[in-house]
Amino acid sequence: LNQGAVPPPGAVRIEELINYFDYDYVQADGGVPFGIDVEVGEAPWNPRHRLARIGLKGRELAARNRPACNLVFLIDVSGSMNAANKLPLVQRSMKMLVDELNTRDQVSIVVYAGAAGLVLPPTAAADRAAIRHAIDSLRAGGSTAGGAGIRLAYQQARRSFIEGGVNRVVLATDGDFNVGISDRSSLIDLIEKEARTGVALTALGFGMGNLKDSRLEQLADHGNGNYAYIDSLREARKVLVEEAGGTLVTIAKDVKIQVEFNPAEVAAYRLIGYENRALRDEDFNDDTKDAGEIGAGHTVTALYEIVPRGLRHPSPSIDPLKYQQPRHERHESVHSGHALTEAASSGELLTVKIRWKAPDGNHSRLQELAVVDRGRGLQAASEDFCFAAAVAGFGMLLRDSQHSGDLTFNDVIALAESGLGR
Known part of the structure; x- marks a missing residue:
């Protein structure tokens, strides 16, 4: 986009566009790691539909309260x-991050090209000159022994492990693993094993062309970590300086969000984006299933488009069933054939359920929040709601989505501008 080109529709991940921006969500209250913020309003691309914006805000953590960090920079210095x-x-970018560390922290540097090597043994972050010199000495050349580099980085992290601290490998690469344990299953097995020992993985993607974006995101997910794409110093400052707490410190792991819609109020719904992060219903209560992490001060936003009860909506046709009678309103995806409970007559639109584990825990906890639709239009919606809806609409237009209706880029701009009050 910065180069004046429209990305291929399949390369646009709407949830990443939405979550790129900061929102003014409620803070965590009590002993839970994050607050839940829900707002329902009119869907800009279809005024007859409703839009539910669900936001999580991770507990803020002052720099002085941050645990000591044991960081291993794993840097790709291959020819690519x-x-x-x-x-x-x-x-x-790495020097920016070093400047954010304090005297309790330590840094090691591992590089990989045709082979992997230790450039800097564990060094106190106070010795910035030595760390910066090691970073400046790096040169690119050779093939990409990514697997060997990851093994050496984790080995170094274990040797310098800080009990009760942040132990993390920070991978910086264009993702072009072409020598070593390059098959996806072996990499994931290694990363998951190390995550269970308390060493997390942050993956930072750089450059364009052969950047394996989806691969890096998946590796970070399996490593109880996070992923970011950095294409400028401005983006580096956002990820490694402004959002350093969220990038480095995990406050909750295996975070799962499940939304239960009330069939007395909702005919159908769709989650906007998150195509590669879908969770089966039965996995929500399964503590053995891995999910995402939330860092200190981190926000997560999800948007659901809702068709209110009583509205007709298109549904895919299917062949007649041999062993079942056709059921009326079969297209209403929130219907399961079960009789409604008393709660269905409460007027609630939906209930948000969130399961999460403490960073060092194995058993999940549950938070719930019931939501009632007050029928607000766009004029009464918050600035955050309008801006998030504008970003979602922008993403749908870029993806050439059938759901965008008559929405135009000018509509998106006007809606976004109405959400820039803060």
Whole structure:
């Protein structure tokens, strides 16, 4: 987009567009790690539909209260990184992160190209000159022994492990693993094993062209960590300085969000984005199933488009069933054939359920929040709601979505501008 080109529709992940921005959500209250903020309003692309914005806000953590960090920078110095927006940007980005560390922290540096090597043994973050010198000494060249690099980085992290601290490998690469344990299953097995020992993975993608974006995101997910794409110093500052707490410190792991819609109020619904993060209903209560992490001060936003009860909506046709009688209103996806409970007559639109584990825990806890639709239009919606809806609409237009209706880019701009009050 910055280069004046429209990305391929399949490359647009609407949830990432929405979650790129900061929102003014409620803070965590009591002993829970995050607050839940829900707002329901008119869907801009279809005024007859409703839009539910569900937001989580991770507990803020002051820098002085942050646990000590044991960081291993795992830096790709292969030939594919020999471009201005790759290794040179990595070097400047890592130095930004170093400047955010304090005297309790330590840094190691591992590099990989044709082979992996230790460039900097564990060094106190107070010795910034030594760390910066090691970063500046890096040069690109050779093939990509990504697997060997990851093994050495985790080995170094274990040797320097800080009990009760943040132990994390920070991978900076264009994702082009082409030598070593390059098959996905072996990498994931290794990363999951190390995550269980308390060493997390942050994956930072740099450059364009051969960047394996989806692969890096998946590796970070399996490593109880996070992923970000950095294409400029401005983006590096956002991820590694402004959002350093969320990038480094996990306050809840295996966070799962489930929304139960009231069939007395809702005919159908759809989650906007998150195509590669769908969770089966039966996995919500299964503590053995891995899910995402939330960092300190981190926000997560999900949007659901809702068809109110009584409205007709298109549904895919299916062949007649041999062993079942056709059921009226079969297209209403919230109907399961079960009789309604008393709660269905409460007027509640939906209930948000969230399961999460403490960073060092194995058993999940449950938070719930029931939501009633007050019938608000866009004029009465909050600025955050309008802006998030504008970003979602923008993403749908980029994806050429059938759900965007008559929405135009000018509509998106006007809606976004109405949400820029803060």
